Amino acid sequence: MRRIVLVHGYNKTSKDMKTLKTNLEKMGHFVHLVDLPLTFRSIDDCVELFSKQMEGILSENMDDNDRVSLVGHSSGGLVIQLYLRNNMCLTGIARCVLIATPNKGTRLADIAVNLFKPAGKVFKTLNDLTTANAKKSVFDQFHEIEIGAIAGNNCNLLLGRLLENENDGRVEVNSVRIEGLQDFIVLPYGHKEIHYQYETAKLVSDFVRKGFFVKN
Secondary structure, three states, rough: EEEEEEEEOOOOOOOHHHHHHHHHHHHHOOOOOOOOOOOOOOOHHHHHHHHHHHHHHOOOOOOOOOOOEEEEOOOHHHHOOOHHHHOOOOOOEEEEEEOOOOOOOOOOHHHHHHHHHHHHOHHHHOEEEOOOOOOOOOOOOOOEEEEEEEEEHHHOHHHHOOOOOOEOOOOHHHHHOOOOOEEEEEEEEEEEOOOHHHHHHHHHHHHHHOOOOOOO
């Protein structure tokens, strides 16, 4: 049985990942959910908390061949990558999937922080999602861990109209895609719905099992 840890995104809780959890369980995976303060705390703070939770997960009845895959939606993907960067030993981690993760930041965070500077100090996670700061969390040792990314391109959210390039209403496709990914795919969904889709869960399951997305 393949084990997966799901990490929610900005201003959300583990409840936002329950549909994905259910879909993955139907595909034969054992799924863990975590809760992180991804609103008022920095990505660094959340990674510290995530690391403690991962210690418990990795110690749960695991044999030498049992490894865990990590899947994050939106800023949850940045938490995963910074966690990987901060840990020298990654023997317990199998593969990772980033869903609608702003690896190069999102211009919407830039706009919010520039227009209302106190927002970056109060909503510390938001400050870490700016185009200047998000890249600090991106993992670049792709020879150690296989990482796949899924982006959405249905701009069905009002704020998405403020973005110049193809986007999911929150994050531009070219921000999700970074060099070194094992595989990358774009789906016709918006930022708030992409991880609720069975199609997305199937792609996650395929990547966890095989290291690539099975495209229809």
